[in-house]
Amino acid sequence: MVQPLRVPIVDLSLLRQRSDHTNSPIIKDIHEACRNIGFFHVVHHGIPESVIEGALEVNSEFFNLPTAIKEELISDDVLKPVRFGKLVGEDEGNSKFMRDFLKLCAYPFEDFEALWPTSPPNYREKMGMYSSEVRKVSIEIFEVIMESLNLGATYMRENFNQGCHILGINSYPPCSESDIKAGITPHTDYGLITILLQTHPGLEVVDRTDGKWKVVPEVKGSLQVLVGDQLQVMSNGLYRSVVHRAIPSHWKTRMSIASAHSLAMDEVVEPAMKLLDEGHPKAYKESSLREYLKHLSVRQTRTFIETLQI
Ligand SMILES: O=C(O)CCC(=O)C(=O)O
Numbered sequence: 001m002v003q004p005l006r007v008p009i010v011d012l013s014l015l016r017q018r019s020d021h022t023n024s025p026i027i028k029d030i031h032e033a034c035r036n037i038g039f040f041h042v043v044h045h046g047i048p049e050s051v052i053e054g055a056l057e058v059n060s061e062f063f064n065l066p067t068a069i070k071e072e073l074i075s076d077d078v079l080k081p082v083r084f085g086k087l088v089g090e091d092e093g094n095s096k097f098m099r100d101f102l103k104l105c106a107y108p109f110e111d112f113e114a115l116w117p118t119s120p121p122n123y124r125e126k127m128g129m130y131s132s133e134v135r136k137v138s139i140e141i142f143e144v145i146m147e148s149l150n151l152g153a154t155y156m157r158e159n160f161n162q163g164c165h166i167l168g169i170n171s172y173p174p175c176s177e178s179d180i181k182a183g184i185t186p187h188t189d190y191g192l193i194t195i196l197l198q199t200h201p202g203l204e205v206v207d208r209t210d211g212k213w214k215v216v217p218e219v220k221g222s223l224q225v226l227v228g229d230q231l232q233v234m235s236n237g238l239y240r241s242v243v244h245r246a247i248p249s250h251w252k253t254r255m256s257i258a259s260a261h262s263l264a265m266d267e268v269v270e271p272a273m274k275l276l277d278e279g280h281p282k283a284y285k286e287s288s289l290r291e292y293l294k295h296l297s298v299r300q301t302r303t304f305i306e307t308l309q310i
């Protein structure tokens with residue numbers, strides 16, 4: 001039986017009340033969470049419930065469309081800014097998985113909006129609103145994470161603001177068959193941070209203290225923040241990307257929207273100079289999002305982050 005994990009809950013409204021975050025216990029909590037688990041919840045993030053409901057509603061309508069319409073967006077090309085896919089199969093550990101997904105490049109919105117689905121007709125409007133709200137939250141969270149690393153709130157701010165924003169919408173059909181073990185198989189996310197919205201629980205992470213899978217407990221109104229590979233590299237391994245998977249529900253469709261924030265496609269990420277010294281030599285090679293996507297498109301025995309370790 002998979003046990004629940006104790007995950008820190010960060011109240012963003014408390015952070016917004018103070019302009020000076022020096023010695024803030026919240027920054028300390030974020031530091032501990034990123035260091036020990038690679039993961040935390042945020043509450044009072046400020047995204048209106050109507051925006052969240054609107055985004056989930058149009059995606060549910062999209063996934064319920066006749067297959068022929070969705071298949072127009074099917075592609076194996078990981079560089080395509082908009083693509084739909086159906087994944088069903090078995091991983092190396094013989095666990096069966098099943099998931100439909102839609103990937104949308106989301107920033108700058110004007111560059112990609114015309115490629116987004118037109119069905120349902122209000123798809124672009126509702127998802128556009130969610131995308132812009134979650135981006136604002138990601139900018140705030142990135143700043144406090146930089147503070148928690150002692151790099152200062154403005155460290156890489158412009159690079160982050162001009163970076164890539166990719167929305168990964170997942171739909172996991174209910175499965176009563178006991179042999180379907182996973183909706184999405186174990187992985188780390190590549191970017192700096194991912195902000196996750198789930199319709200209901202199902203996310204599991206590896207607890208670093210005992211190496212076991214733990215269920216992420218439901219926290220009403222929360223979003224989850226996940227440390228990605230780029231943040232692992234930037235922090236020179238002080239923070240590590242969290243290994244996670246998602247388990248489908250037995251009785252209803254589970255959906256999630258993973259909002260992945262990374263540096264721009266060809267911008268390289270490398271360990272922050274300030275975190276390097278004799279006792280902490282550079283532990284990762286530099287890399288870009290494009291190199292990661294190239295790695296994804298060919299079958300590899302090592303994860304991308306493993307290939308970067310010096
Ligand atoms: O569905 C979930 O909760 C997780 C999704 C996820 O990990 C991803 O899209 O990268």
Ligand SMILES: [Fe+2]
Nearest residue numbers: 188189244258
């Ligand atoms: Fe993920």
